[in-house]
Amino acid sequence: MSFDRLIEKIVNTQNPSVVGLDPKLEYVPEYIKDKKFSKYGKSLKGAAKAILEFNKGIIDEIHDICPAIKPQAAYYEMYGYEGVKTLYKTIKYAQEKGMIVITDGKRNDIGATMEAYATAHLGLTDVGGEEIAAFNSDALTVNGYLGTDGIDPLLDMCLKYDKGIFVLVKTSNKSSGELQDLMIGSKTVYETMGDMCERWGSEQIGRYGYSSVGAVVGATYPEQLEEMRKKLPHTFFLVPGYGAQGGGAEGVAKAFDANGLGAIVNSSRAVMCAYKKENCPAMDYAKAARREVIRMKEDITAYLPKISI
Amino acid sequence: MSFDRLIEKIVNTQNPSVVGLDPKLEYVPEYIKDKKFSKYGKSLKGAAKAILEFNKGIIDEIHDICPAIKPQAAYYEMYGYEGVKTLYKTIKYAQEKGMIVITDGKRNDIGATMEAYATAHLGLTDVGGEEIAAFNSDALTVNGYLGTDGIDPLLDMCLKYDKGIFVLVKTSNKSSGELQDLMIGSKTVYETMGDMCERWGSEQIGRYGYSSVGAVVGATYPEQLEEMRKKLPHTFFLVPGYGAQGGGAEGVAKAFDANGLGAIVNSSRAVMCAYKKENCPAMDYAKAARREVIRMKEDITAYLPKISI
Numbered sequence: 001m002s003f004d005r006l007i008e009k010i011v012n013t014q015n016p017s018v019v020g021l022d023p024k025l026e027y028v029p030e031y032i033k034d035k036k037f038s039k040y041g042k043s044l045k046g047a048a049k050a051i052l053e054f055n056k057g058i059i060d061e062i063h064d065i066c067p068a069i070k071p072q073a074a075y076y077e078m079y080g081y082e083g084v085k086t087l088y089k090t091i092k093y094a095q096e097k098g099m100i101v102i103t104d105g106k107r108n109d110i111g112a113t114m115e116a117y118a119t120a121h122l123g124l125t126d127v128g129g130e131e132i133a134a135f136n137s138d139a140l141t142v143n144g145y146l147g148t149d150g151i152d153p154l155l156d157m158c159l160k161y162d163k164g165i166f167v168l169v170k171t172s173n174k175s176s177g178e179l180q181d182l183m184i185g186s187k188t189v190y191e192t193m194g195d196m197c198e199r200w201g202s203e204q205i206g207r208y209g210y211s212s213v214g215a216v217v218g219a220t221y222p223e224q225l226e227e228m229r230k231k232l233p234h235t236f237f238l239v240p241g242y243g244a245q246g247g248g249a250e251g252v253a254k255a256f257d258a259n260g261l262g263a264i265v266n267s268s269r270a271v272m273c274a275y276k277k278e279n280c281p282a283m284d285y286a287k288a289a290r291r292e293v294i295r296m297k298e299d300i301t302a303y304l305p306k307i308s309i
Numbered sequence: 310m311s312f313d314r315l316i317e318k319i320v321n322t323q324n325p326s327v328v329g330l331d332p333k334l335e336y337v338p339e340y341i342k343d344k345k346f347s348k349y350g351k352s353l354k355g356a357a358k359a360i361l362e363f364n365k366g367i368i369d370e371i372h373d374i375c376p377a378i379k380p381q382a383a384y385y386e387m388y389g390y391e392g393v394k395t396l397y398k399t400i401k402y403a404q405e406k407g408m409i410v411i412t413d414g415k416r417n418d419i420g421a422t423m424e425a426y427a428t429a430h431l432g433l434t435d436v437g438g439e440e441i442a443a444f445n446s447d448a449l450t451v452n453g454y455l456g457t458d459g460i461d462p463l464l465d466m467c468l469k470y471d472k473g474i475f476v477l478v479k480t481s482n483k484s485s486g487e488l489q490d491l492m493i494g495s496k497t498v499y500e501t502m503g504d505m506c507e508r509w510g511s512e513q514i515g516r517y518g519y520s521s522v523g524a525v526v527g528a529t530y531p532e533q534l535e536e537m538r539k540k541l542p543h544t545f546f547l548v549p550g551y552g553a554q555g556g557g558a559e560g561v562a563k564a565f566d567a568n569g570l571g572a573i574v575n576s577s578r579a580v581m582c583a584y585k586k587e588n589c590p591a592m593d594y595a596k597a598a599r600r601e602v603i604r605m606k607e608d609i610t611a612y613l614p615k616i617s618i
Contacts, residue, residue, distance in 0.1 A: 022422065025436065033437065042437040074418060074425035078434050080443035081394035088390050106417050108452055109383060110482035110549075113331070116383035125387050127334065128342065128351040134389035143417055145454050145477060147484030168454060173419035175456030179501065184491040189498065192488065240419075 002206025003164050003214060003236045005138070006100045007261060009067035011309050015297040016260065018102060018238070019062060019289075020268030021090060022072040023051045025079075027272045029282035048082035055090045057286040058272070062293050063097035068138075070238075070266055073105040091137055100138045102238065106168060108143035108150055115153035122154070122163040139164040141216060141238065144193055151200050151213075158204060158212040164236075165213055167200070169193045169228065172218025172241030194228055197235045208261065208309050210236040217255065219247025219265065226254035229262060237263040243270045243296070253303035260307035267296055311515020312473050312523060312545045314447070315409045316570060318376035320618050324606045325569065327411060327547070328371060328598075329577030330399060331381040332360045334388075336581045338591035357391035360384075364399045366595040367581070371602050372406035377447075379547075379575055382414040400446055409447045411547065415477060417452035417459055424462035431463070431472040448473040450525060450547065453502055460509050460522075467521040468513060473545075474522055476509070478502045478537065481527025481550030503537055506544045517570065517618050519545040526564065528556025528574065535563035538571060546572040552579045552605070562612035569616035576605055 010016050025033070025047050033050045040046035059069065069090075076087035091101045107117040121140045124131040144151060144167045154165045170180055170190040180190040187195075194215060201211025211234045217225055219241035229237070237255045241247040242265045255263035270277070274292035275285035301307070319325050334342070334356050342359045349355035368378065378399075385396035400410045416426040430449045433440040453460060453476045463474045479489055479499040489499040496504075503524060510520025520543045526534055528550035538546070546564045550556040551574045564572035579586070583601035584594035610616070 022425075024425075037437055042439040044434065044436065044441055044443060047434075047436045072418075072422055072425075074416070074422045074429065077429035078425045078443055079436075080429075080434075080441075081390050081397050083429075083443070084393045085390040106452070107383070108415050108417070108477075109381075110480060110485075113381055113383045116331075116333075116381075116387045120383065120386035120389075125353065125356075125389075127353065127356045127388075128346055130351040132353055132389075134353060134387055134392070143415070143452050143454055145452055145488060146480050146482055147487035147489070149482050149484040168417075171419060171455050173455055173458050175458040176419075178456035178505070179454060179498070180456070182493040182498075182501065184493055184498070189488070189491075189493070192491065196487070 002204055002212045003210050004206040004208060006068060006264065007208045007210065007309060009100055010261065010264065011307055013065055013067050014301065014307050015066055016263060016307060017066065017265045017267060017296055017300060018068040018070045019058065019066055019271045019293060020070045020072060020266045021055050021058070022075045022268045023054055023272065024075060025051065028054045029285050031282060044080040045082045048079045048086040051079070052086040052089055056093055058289045059094050059097055059099065061286040061290040063099050065290070066293050068100040068102055068264065069094045070102040070104050073103060088135055091135060102139040102141065102166065103135065103137040104141045106141050106143050108146055110146060111149040111153060114150045118153045118157040122157045123161055139166060141166045141168065143168050144196060155200060155204065163212070166216050166238040167193065167197050167213060169197065169215040170217045170221055170224050172220045172245050172247065176218065194232050194235065198232050201234055205234055210234055210262065214238055216240065219252045220245055222251030222254050225251065229255055229257065239263050239265045243267050249299045250303055252300060256304055258305065259309065260304040261309070265300055311513055311521045312519050313515040313517060314471070315377060315473070315573065316517045316519065316618060318409055319570065319573065320616055322374055322376050323610065323616050324375055325565070325572060325616060326375065326574045326576060326605055326609060327377040327379045328367065328375055328580045328602060329379045329381060329575045330364050330367070331384045331577045332363055332581065333384060334360065337363045338594050340591060353389045354391045357388045357395040360388070361395040361398055365402055367598045368403050368406055368408065370595040370599040372408050374599070375602050377409040377411055377573065378403045379411040379413050382412060397444055400444060411448040411450065411475065412444065412446035413450045415450050415452050417455055419455060420458040420462060423459045427462045427466040431466045432470055448475060450475045450477065452477050453505060464509060464513065472521070475525050475547040476502065476506050476522060478506065478524040479526045479530055479533050481529045481554050481556065485527065503541050503544070507541050510543055514543055519543055519571065523547055525549065528561045529554055531560030531563050534560065538564055538566065548572050548574045552576050558608045559612055561609060565613055567614065568618065569613040570618070574609055
């Protein structure tokens with residue numbers, strides 16, 4: 001999609017942030033869990049149904065002020081195939097409400113297998129001549145360690161179905177530097193990966209200057225955000241690590257261009273658990289999530305020019 | 310598990326190979342698809358049910374002569390949550406028949422999220438105090454691009470539940486060299502990753518000298534197999550790329566130690582599609598798979614000493 005659709009949603013909401021739906025069961029209010037456990041037992045199905053209701057509640061409250069959600073596949077796989085069913089239904093529900101969905105799966109494999117992942121998450125699966133959407137997300141995070149033939153099938157899918165990918169470049173965790181900061185000649189591993197993103201995206205540049213190949217660059221490394229923003233002018237950034245992981249709004253602002261575009265900042269736990277921090281009734285968890293989305297938007301945009309295309 | 314259980318199965322079967330169950334729907338005989346499509350329609354559910362029957366047929370025929378299967382997660386995700394249910398059932402069925410299961414998911418993320426993946430694929434998920442297995446595989450392939458804190462949660466799980474991981478080091482695809490062969494000082498990226506495997510596994514070395522942290526090293530690069538076998542004495546190798554991708558048995562033999570141990574070689578398509586190559590009746594697809602497993606075992610072990618512990 002060259003991220004055109006995402007960029008337009010960001011401009012419309014004046015909000016360059018995405019809510020990470022990484023629903024640990026402990027984040028879900030007791031009253032939702034009690035209801036589902038009494039119906040389905042303390043089972044993976046019961047957990048998955050509780051998470052789906054929790055997610056829908058948040059989406060209902062934020063879809064008009066937030067451009068996108070980013071479900072993290074791991075937290076759905078943790079509840080087995082029932083959890084994966086909840087991932088599917090969460091994606092569908094958010095899209096029906098007009099949101100963009102970025103599936104955070106960090107998928108990677110050799111060409112033929114990557115085609116299967118690309119089909120699963122971004123494309124349509126052929127079943128005896130019928131074309132059926134397995135997950136149908138708008139974008140997928142991927143790991144580029146395997147090189148170009150592990151990325152090519154995704155590029156085809158981006159072009160065909162108007163989708164995007166985010167390649168891991170510099171991740172937000174503490175030990176990200178163990179490999180990513182090592183020097184290959186005069187460049188770090190993450191700079192090398194960043195250059196590959198520019199190259200992979202070079203034939204799919206959209207209306208607003210950004211290609212369909214984005215990069216994950218952590219909020220916890222502001223100097224690297226600034227440096228990468230300059231060096232990768234066509235690469236849209238997905239920025240994890242704001243808030244809970246320690247990345248502040250001033251640092252995060254370095255990921256953006258002169259139009260207040262070029263990046264989307266993720267927050268997961270702070271939104272999902274806003275009701276705990278506020279100490280408000282659990283029934284109001286979704287309204288608390290909305291308040292946190294507004295707070296975050298104001299925090300980040302305070303350091304940005306007016307977002308415009 | 311320090312791969313002890315896997316090594317014992319290899320010795321018992323005298324077979325250092327693993328069957329990759331990467332079931333593209335086109336590999337499944339028409340008579341199975343017809344049966345399932347007439348019951349469930351041309352749907353993701355119909356496809357998933359056909360793949361499950363196909364897998365079970367192969368497992369029935371090979372479980373006594375082959376130590377392990379390696380289902381590739383991408384080919385199950387392609388059929389949505391119904392496909393993921395088939396992955397779960399395939400794992401369970403193979404384990405009930407005494408086989409080791411390596412889930413090929415190449416998962417990777419920062420610490421907290423990697424813990425969710427580790428729980429999903431190797432551990433037990435807590436649901437309101439009940440501990441439930443989501444996928445319960447014996448080993449998982451992972452990508453180490455994020456460094457130690459993306460690996461630590463897996464190490465805990467390996468120790469607690471007697472499981473193993475295989476970290477991508479040198480993959481079998483053509484463009485694997487774009488990043489993996491670049492030089493970091495005097496070492497390539499893949500050697501650097503290999504050293505990290507030895508370090509991560511150093512506190513979990515099993516009875517036969519191999520740790521619970523293995524490495525993926527492609528059959529398509531025999532010199533690198535030989536070099537890595539020498540440099541990584543405690544790291545068990547999962548070797549993809551034999552056969553269809555061009556890796557021959559003589560080259561693959563370089564992945565093994567003096568006892569004929571230290572590696573397990575994967576074959577997917579050649580086994581699943583043996584009936585097509587043999588041009589035998591589709592009803593005999595599982596028997597043809599068994600014949601190919603025997604052929605492969607003889608091909609590889611011809612270049613090895615007797616496998617012993």
